[in-house]
Amino acid sequence: MNDPAFEPRDRVVVGEVSQGYKRRPDYAQNASGIVECVHGEYFPPDTAESEFLYSVRFDPSELWEDSESNQAVYIDLWESALKPDDMRDVENERLQP
Amino acid sequence: MSQDQPPDENGNEHPVPRDADPQARARALQSYLIEEELLTTDQIDEVMSLYEDEIGPQNGAEVVAREWVDAEYREWLLEDGSAAIAEAFGYTGPEGTDIVVLENTDDVHNVVVCTLCSCYPWPVLGLPPTWYKSPPYRSKIVKSPRQTLRKAFGVDIDADVEIRVRDTSAEVRYMVLPLRPVGTDGMSESDLAALVTRDSMIGVERLGTKHVEEL
Secondary structure, eight states: OOOOSOOTTOEEEEOOTTSSOOOOOGGGTTOEEEEEEEEEEEOOTTOSSOEEEEEEEEOGGGTOTTOOSSEEEEEEEEGGGEEEOTTOBTTBOOSOO | OOOOOOOOTTSOOOOSOTTSOHHHHHHHHHHHHHHTTSSOHHHHHHHHHIIIIISSHHHHHHHHHHHHHOHHHHHHHHHOHHHHHHHHHOOOOTTOSSEEEEEOOSSEEEEEEOSSSOOOOHHHHOSOOHHHHSHHHHHHHHHOHHHHHHHHHOOOOOTTSEEEEEEOOSSOEEEEEOOOOBTOTTOOHHHHHTTOOHHHHHTSSOOTTSBGGGO
């Protein structure tokens, strides 16, 4: 059994839909979020290999230009959809306004 | 029926428009599966009656009411929702082997959506309502939850309450744990269960700010 690549509080980016299981919401593409939890290992419907599944918290301003305040979106995402966000860390919340 | 669709990129024709009456499509699919002996009408009736009579939001309501009266159960439920629901009530099965229970508080309101289709926790809530599956709900609640809750559901969430939208798009299913309504001290677990609505467990209703007499 492998270890998950990410842990809670890690900054991650949702990658392009090019490899791995493709089912993921379009609106989250390239958005940066924070891992809330590791749900565990599951089998994506189109593969025989298990994969870690995460809940990732996104600030709505990462997703839309005209977002509401005091809101967050949590999306369940497979490990193959995520990359480490090297540009940011949690302490340095936003680089660009 | 309206006009046919143009052939797709592979040159295949699709005589049934995508927006065709889903009931007609379901009927056509059903008669084909029966004709091919892949399914019997008895099997269909059995599943239908199961979800009409036995599996529905009354299941989730029992879970919520137990949580309201039993602090130990509450801890278990938040720690491991699937186990707490399956072991205490026997509710588990398709679209609900992994259930995460989301706790509403005075500062947090959770609301559940599946933007990609209609993922929903069947063992505790039954089959999803039509609006939950509709494109307007799926696209609006995730982008403007506060406005959607107000306009579409008549629910005002205070500006200082964080709204957490849960886009359930993979294997985990979510159920919202509403706050206990005001004025319910001393009520029995079964009377409390009768107050818990389906909508409050999806998150398009907020019970905690209501008085029992408003329910």
